[in-house]
Amino acid sequence: MKVLGGLSAQSFLSQYWQKAPLLVRSALPDPSDLIGGDDLAGLATEEAVESRLVTANDWRLRHGPFFEDDFANLPERDWTLLVQAVDHWVPEIAALFDHFRFIPTWRFDDIMLSYSVPGGGVGPHFDQYDVFLIQLSGQREWRIGQTCTEADDCRDDTELNILAQFDEQERWVLEPGDMLYVPPGVAHWGTAISEGITCSIGFRAPSRAEIWSEFAHFMAERDVEFERYADPDLNARTDPNAITSADLDRVQARLREMIEDRDALSLWFGRYMTEPKYSDIASDEPDFSDADIQQQLQVQPLMRNRAARLAYVPGWLFVQGQAVATELNEKQLQWLCNQQELTADSLSDGLDGVPFSLLSELVRKDVFYFEDGEESWV
Known part of the structure; x- marks a missing residue:
């Protein structure tokens, strides 16, 4: 596949997916006409669009929507505009997903675009999901660092999740059409060399805590009050205060029964993984029969x-x-x-x-x- 630098989809998944970064030169034909900085700034003024503005000299974070004056008063360097879920608003950007359909589509999250002037970036950080970084226009330098865990410290002087320590392993400059794949947990640090736009294609990766919480909520909605803890095999107790192994076995059996309900699991998982990122975006379609x-x-x-x-x-x-x-x-x-x-x-x-x-x-x-x-x- 051209987008994978000649690797087959399976070779990429076996060798790199959630294992190692991969740089692909000229992964896409010249993508600079897909969207411009003015278009992105226009989206950032909309109430329904999630956007952020980061200044790299003080790592200050501001949330949109923004006004034209906000952009007019910015300096010539060291800032980045981040616009989330551009695929919801620009079909040409959403079409970038088509290059990655060897991955389950229900894993797709959204496509974020970042417009940066020289020196702009969001600092050294790591994501808890896979990400493909595609340079749409301009140049950006990417540094790859260490593999991180939740134990890695972040700076406490900014709202941004910027790593307190960054151990550089590799460094590349991306040109328009170049792509960098970064696995979950791998630290990376992008800095704009020139004015340009970087596309970030992210994937849904619910945490184990989210899976437990959401599935339990789903099962609770399906269950009925009549189904309660029962112990028809209860034996007389010499110590009524003790929780016995038999008591725990009954609870565990009930929980196991719920988890092993494959039909319920597939129904929940399909609903959960297809939930829109922004569910309040209304359709403009008229009523119809x-x-x-x-x-x-x-x-x-x-x-x-x-x-x-x-x-x-x-x-x-x-x-x-x-x-x-x-x-x-x-x-x-x-x-x-x-x-x-x-x-x-x-x-x-x-x-x-x-x-x-x-x-x-x-x-x-x-x-x-x-x-x-x-x-x-x-």
């Missing part, structure tokens, strides 16, 4: 929102954090999740009978949309 969708498809295709999240297991399609029961078989589910454009003909061929109720649900959830908007509805 199944018949409206069917009729509109005759004159224009449905386009895929590349930032929307889909996944499936047999019998269930997971849509933006919700589970939709479906009679589509695995081949049909795979086909549907892979489509970037749906037409009446392709739906007929791919699904062999169009379930318009499901299609309507996908439009309501902003997974698919009619590109020309409400004014062109028939």
